[in-house]
Amino acid sequence: MPDFAALLRGDARLDSKVEINLLCPITGDRISLTERHVEFIAKLSAQQWHEVTCLTAGDTLTEDEIVGLAERGALICDAETTWATRLRDGESRLTAVGWHPQAALYHASTQWHAVEGDEGHRDHDDTAHRERLSAHASAHGRLPPHFHHRDDASTRHALPAVAFDDPFAQVLRARCTTRHFETGRTLSLADFTRVLYGTFGVMGTEVLAPDVVAVKRTSASGGALHPVEAYPLIIKVEGLEPGFYHYEGSSHSLALLEAMTEAQARDLATALTIGQTYFAEAHALVFHVARLDRHHWKYRRHPKAYKAVLLDSGHLSQTFYLLAAERGLGAFYTAAINDTDVASRLKLDRLSEIAIGASGLGIPDSLRNQLHLHPEPHDPDPTPAPVAR
Amino acid sequence: MAQQTKAQQLLERLATDDEFRARMEADPVAAFADYGFVIDPEIAPGSVTLPSKEHIKANADLLAKQFEASSGWIVFCR
Numbered sequence: 498m499p500d501f502a503a504l505l506r507g508d509a510r511l512d513s514k515v516e517i518n519l520l521c522p523i524t525g526d527r528i529s530l531t532e533r534h535v536e537f538i539a540k541l542s543a544q545q546w547h548e549v550t551c552l553t554a555g556d557t558l559t560e561d562e563i564v565g566l567a568e569r570g571a572l573i574c575d576a577e578t579t580w581a582t583r584l585r586d587g588e589s590r591l592t593a594v595g596w597h598p599q600a601a602l603y604h605a606s607t608q609w610h611a612v613e614g615d616e617g618h619r620d621h622d623d624t625a626h627r628e629r630l631s632a633h634a635s636a637h638g639r640l641p642p643h644f645h646h647r648d649d650a651s652t653r654h655a656l657p658a659v660a661f662d663d664p665f666a667q668v669l670r671a672r673c674t675t676r677h678f679e680t681g682r683t684l685s686l687a688d689f690t691r692v693l694y695g696t697f698g699v700m701g702t703e704v705l706a707p708d709v710v711a712v713k714r715t716s717a718s719g720g721a722l723h724p725v726e727a728y729p730l731i732i733k734v735e736g737l738e739p740g741f742y743h744y745e746g747s748s749h750s751l752a753l754l755e756a757m758t759e760a761q762a763r764d765l766a767t768a769l770t771i772g773q774t775y776f777a778e779a780h781a782l783v784f785h786v787a788r789l790d791r792h793h794w795k796y797r798r799h800p801k802a803y804k805a806v807l808l809d810s811g812h813l814s815q816t817f818y819l820l821a822a823e824r825g826l827g828a829f830y831t832a833a834i835n836d837t838d839v840a841s842r843l844k845l846d847r848l849s850e851i852a853i854g855a856s857g858l859g860i861p862d863s864l865r866n867q868l869h870l871h872p873e874p875h876d877p878d879p880t881p882a883p884v885a886r
Numbered sequence: 887m888a889q890q891t892k893a894q895q896l897l898e899r900l901a902t903d904d905e906f907r908a909r910m911e912a913d914p915v916a917a918f919a920d921y922g923f924v925i926d927p928e929i930a931p932g933s934v935t936l937p938s939k940e941h942i943k944a945n946a947d948l949l950a951k952q953f954e955a956s957s958g959w960i961v962f963c964r
Contacts, residue, residue, distance in 0.1 A: 499893055499949060501925055505914055507935040509897075509945035636947060674964045870964050 521570050522598065523587035523848070525605035528571045533558065538571070546575065590848040595793030600803035604851065609771065610837040617767065617774035621867045646882045653884055658877075672818045675827025676775040676868040678859035684780035686735040688824055692858055693783065695820040696813055697727040699746040712746070716812035719805040724792035725813055725853070728754075728784040728843055730769075732762040732777075741765075741843065744783075754843065769842070770855060771833050775868065779829070780859035783817070784839055785810040790849040810853040817856045827861030830854055890949075892921045897946035901939045911936060 500512040517535055519528040530538075537558050541547060553560050567574040567581065573588055574581050591601055619625070634640065661670070701713040703721070711721035718724070727744040729751065731737045740756040757765065766777040769784075776782065787806045796802035814830040821828035832854040839845075839852035896918075899906050910917040911934045918925045936942070 498889065499897060499945065501918065501923065504900075504937065504942075505925075505929060505934045507937050509937040509942045511945070511949060636950065 519571050520602050520606050522591060522596070522601035522605045523584060524570055525608055526570055527606070528569050530571065534566060534571070537563075538566075541572075549574075587848060590846075594790045594849045595797035595799075595802075596789070596848075597798050597800055597802060599800075604803065608837045609835045611768075612835055613768075613772040614833070615772070617772040623867075650882075650884050653882065655879065668819055668823045671822040672815075673822065673870065674818075674829045675859070675861045676778075676829060677862040677865035678778040678780065678827055679862045680733070680778050682733075682860050684734045684826075684858070684860055686737065688826060689734045689737075689781055689858065691824065692817060692820040692826065692828075693727065693729065693744060694749060696817040696856075697725075697744055697746060697783075698749060714813075714816075716809075716816045718809050718812065719792070719802075720795050722792050722795060723809070724788045724806060725809050726786045726788060726850075728786055728839075730762060730766055730782040730784065730855075732766065732782070733759055733780045743843075765842070769835050769839055770831055771835055773831065773833065776829060776831060776855075776857050778859065778862075779827070779857040781857070783856045783858070784834070784843075785813060785853045785855065786839070786843065786845065787851050787853055788849065789851060806851075807853060814854065814856055817858070821858055825861075827857075827859050829857045831857075889922070892923070894946060894949055896921045896923070897942055897949060900936065901943035901946055907936055907939075910934065 498512050500508075500510050503510055503512075517530045517532065519530055519538075520526075521528060537552075541552075549560055549563055552558070552563060558566075563572070564574075566572045567576070570580070570584060573584050575585075596604075695715060697714065699712055700715060703711045703713070705711050705721075712718070712723040713721065714723055729742045729744060731739050731742060731751075733739070737751070738753065738756050739759045739762040741754045742751040743754055744750075745752055763777040766779070766782050767774050770776045770782075787810065789806065792806055793799070793802055796805065818828045818830070834852060834855055836852040837847075840847045840850065843852075845852070900910065906917065914929055914934050915925060915927055937945075
């Protein structure tokens with residue numbers, strides 16, 4: 498942060514004092530501590546309770562200071578207050594779900610609430626975008642080159658040309674992100690259902706052990722657990738009332754959680770995607786919400802578990818894109834969401850259900866073309882880079 | 887995060903907007919309040935001397951490098 502006092506005295510500089518902060522994996526709060534606090538906390542056990550009166554002997558914190566730390570969320574205590582109960586329950590929940598401690602900390606401290614970017618009202622033409630990129634390059638140096646070569650390769654083999662133009666390849670080639678949709682038209686239920694079912698529908702199940710059932714979708718999932726649930730925000734789809742739904746794979750049906758008007762649904766889409774108004778033009782968004790209690794049941798306190806869950810959402814996103822491309826529909830995926838607000842709106846248990854991102858679907862508006870990639874076809878260079886000698 | 891964004895916006899305005907700079911010098915408490923910041927209310931109106939616009943601009947650029955990426959670039963796929 499800037500040093501405001503210095504600013505008013507004629508000096509512009511950052512406020513760079515050293516601080517000690519405790520990051521709470523339950524609330525995501527950043528709790529300021531002093532060196533005395535740290536010294537005190539370092540002597541406590543994470544496994545056993547301490548009587549406060551036994552901790553105040555000698556040159557340490559007073560009882561009021563200890564209670565103050567607990568009230569700010571730095572310590573778990575057995576008080577029957579709302580804040581103390583919340584922390585105790587949260588700690589138990591983190592353990593029961595099987596969170597990896599560092600993943601819980603990262604997740605809690607990177608949640609967004611009511612963030613609103615300027616994407617919805619900034620200039621998006623090619624010139625403005627180029628100027629922003631140039632300014633970024635001026636501040637941070639050149640972008641590393643788009644094609645990467647290893648200087649330590651001992652040899653290189655040119656591979657045979659691939660005729661990548663069969664129907665499947667054409668769908669892959671057609672995959673793109675769309676950010677302009679025809680808001681006056683209604684997306685057919687058949688198109689919406691095709692993409693939703695093709696992405697999140699259950700192709701099959703397999704009992705791996707008693708009460709342990711794997712799910713087969715069209716996308717890969719760690720352990721075939723498929724923890725990512727689909728929560729469609731319907732805006733303008735044939736036969737469906739606008740609102741927030743949960744897709745139930747067992748019966749291939751939509752469970753309405755909150756009805757709203759089309760205008761309200763568009764406003765909500767904008768707010769949950771931090772002001773990306775163009776995404777609110779879509780006919781439906783589908784929020785990806787992972788059930789970590791299911792996923793971490795197997796991968797308990799696993800260093801790679803959080804990453805694997807995010808990858809699941811990525812797999813589903815790509816399948817969603819391809820199904821949309823196959824039908825000539827527009828699609829997108831954004832990770833820039835107010836995840837805390839999604840959780841509140843959907844009444845999720847925030848320690849076991851996490852919103853990761855949102856796919857979107859709609860009828861593309863072919864008359865508008867800003868914000869889209871227009872790549873030149875690339876033919877591989879027949880001359881490989883020289884090898885190391 | 888939101889505070890960082892507000893601070894960046896405030897610095898950028900002080901680096902470009904003469905009218906706002908004059909207001910900051912005349913009534914810094916109110917000018918900071920526009921961006922949600924509370925400063926020492928004892929600061930006497932008229933006692934403020936702002937750095938040059940160029941100096942503030944350089945500071946804003948430095949601050950931008952320290953930012954969490956909550957503004958500027960949006961993470962979406964293309």
